[in-house]
Amino acid sequence: MKATLWGTRGSLASPGPDTVRYGGNTSCVSIHGEEGSLLILDAGTGMRCLGQDLPKDLLRVDILLTQLHMDHIQGLPFFAPLRRTGVEVHLYGPASTMLSLRSRLMRYLSPPLFPVSIRELPGKLHFHELPSGTVQIGEFSVKAQLIIHPNPTVGYRVETEHASLTYIPDHEPALGSFSFPRSKEWTSGFDLAAGSDVLIHDSQYTAEEYKDRVGFGHSSLEQALGFARLAEVKQLITFHHDPGHSDDMIDRMMAETIGELRPGYQVTPGMEGLEIVVED
Amino acid sequence: MSQQEIEVILSRHLAEHLAMPIFIVDPQGNMLYYNEPAEEILGMRYQDTGSMPASEWSTAFQPSEQDGTPIRPEELPLMLAMMKRHPAHRRFWIRGLDDAQRQIELTAFPLIGQADRFVGAMAIFWEIPE
Numbered sequence: 001m002k003a004t005l006w007g008t009r010g011s012l013a014s015p016g017p018d019t020v021r022y023g024g025n026t027s028c029v030s031i032h033g034e035e036g037s038l039l040i041l042d043a044g045t046g047m048r049c050l051g052q053d054l055p056k057d058l059l060r061v062d063i064l065l066t067q068l069h070m071d072h073i074q075g076l077p078f079f080a081p082l083r084r085t086g087v088e089v090h091l092y093g094p095a096s097t098m099l100s101l102r103s104r105l106m107r108y109l110s111p112p113l114f115p116v117s118i119r120e121l122p123g124k125l126h127f128h129e130l131p132s133g134t135v136q137i138g139e140f141s142v143k144a145q146l147i148i149h150p151n152p153t154v155g156y157r158v159e160t161e162h163a164s165l166t167y168i169p170d171h172e173p174a175l176g177s178f179s180f181p182r183s184k185e186w187t188s189g190f191d192l193a194a195g196s197d198v199l200i201h202d203s204q205y206t207a208e209e210y211k212d213r214v215g216f217g218h219s220s221l222e223q224a225l226g227f228a229r230l231a232e233v234k235q236l237i238t239f240h241h242d243p244g245h246s247d248d249m250i251d252r253m254m255a256e257t258i259g260e261l262r263p264g265y266q267v268t269p270g271m272e273g274l275e276i277v278v279e280d
Numbered sequence: 281m282s283q284q285e286i287e288v289i290l291s292r293h294l295a296e297h298l299a300m301p302i303f304i305v306d307p308q309g310n311m312l313y314y315n316e317p318a319e320e321i322l323g324m325r326y327q328d329t330g331s332m333p334a335s336e337w338s339t340a341f342q343p344s345e346q347d348g349t350p351i352r353p354e355e356l357p358l359m360l361a362m363m364k365r366h367p368a369h370r371r372f373w374i375r376g377l378d379d380a381q382r383q384i385e386l387t388a389f390p391l392i393g394q395a396d397r398f399v400g401a402m403a404i405f406w407e408i409p410e
């Protein structure tokens with residue numbers, strides 16, 4: 001499978017001269033399978049460019065939302081296939097106690113927050129609430145699991161016969177732990193990420209910044225590296241960069257933290273436009 | 281061993297930070313975790329015992345009424361919270377593994393996660409001073 005990063009920024013779109021390399025668009029990743037299946041992970045602002053890149057005759061799109069925070073859904077109404085008649089769109093997202101996935105999305109996709117409501121989109125929408133075990137989507141086997149982040153949030157593990165990719169863009173597994181990482185049994189997200197060929201993971205803060213942002217739902221780069229080591233992944237892609245971090249600052253964070261921790265697996269800076277071929 | 285449910289992990293984190301005794305079980309009633317304040321009342325250390333099957337802990341502390349009548353495992357609040365999935369409360373006596381007899385009051389409640397997932401139960405308890 002091939003994964004492409006269309007948006008890597010966390011929390012808020014941050015375009016500008018200082019974020020050109022890592023990118024200013026928020027979370028969106030596409031996964032193309034060898035047999036032609038397509039999956040989209042999150043619908044941040046990066047989704048607009050992805051929509052323009054997809055073939056015009058696309059009949060079906062499967063979009064996996066990790067949560068409903070703005071930076072993960074804002075691109076949805078700007079996604080070209082949703083505005084075409086006859087396109088079947090399957091939206092997956094975490095279940096919540098009181099409101100359905102559709103109703104929660106409606107809060108954004110309706111006036112006054114947005115001029116067009118879900119009902120008016122020409123694409124045919126189907127909603128699927130998770131977690132519900134493993135779902136087969138085309139050639140992909142997809143597992144969702146709740147992870148530590150404010151409000152119901154899931155991470156995804158996407159597998160084919162030959163490869164596995166885990167996507168946990170917003171994750172604070174260190175929350176409440178006196179030391180991190182602790183044992184596999186007591187670490188949020190472990191089952192999803194265990195042994196993945198590729199892990200795309202939250203690495204929003206520096207270790208110093210994390211101290212003032214405990215409970216915000218994110219990880220420091222150091223914690224992301226610790227989590228990747230515990231889960232014994234082959235490659236870590238850093239993701240959900242802080243809107244206040246310039247390209248140069250993220251470069252420095254990467255160099256310092258990797259130099260200090262010397263991970264025994266590959267660490268790749270998650271930059272907008274990056275294409276990753278995931279194989280066993 | 282695979283990872284615990286997220287609500288159970290968060291419950292343990294909470295228990296580790298609280299100064300009141302807490303005990304957490306999985307959906308089958310197996311004890312997964314108890315915190316330091318609970319160690320004092322139960323007369324054992326989590327570091328030493330690790331997790332414990334339901335059949336073991338539900339009788340190990342010899343729960344009984346004031347007059348010494350034993351309480352059956354299925355009548356214990358934690359077991360009720362687990363089986364009936366509603367909160368339960370009771371005052372009773374236990375014998376810690378340190379052999380000390382203590383009167384405790386215990387409130388247990390089920391842990392029900394998003395999408396109606398039953399992931400275990402939790403008990404908060406305290407010793408009633410004589």
Ligand SMILES: [Zn+2]
Nearest residue numbers: 010011071170
């Ligand atoms: Zn986010």
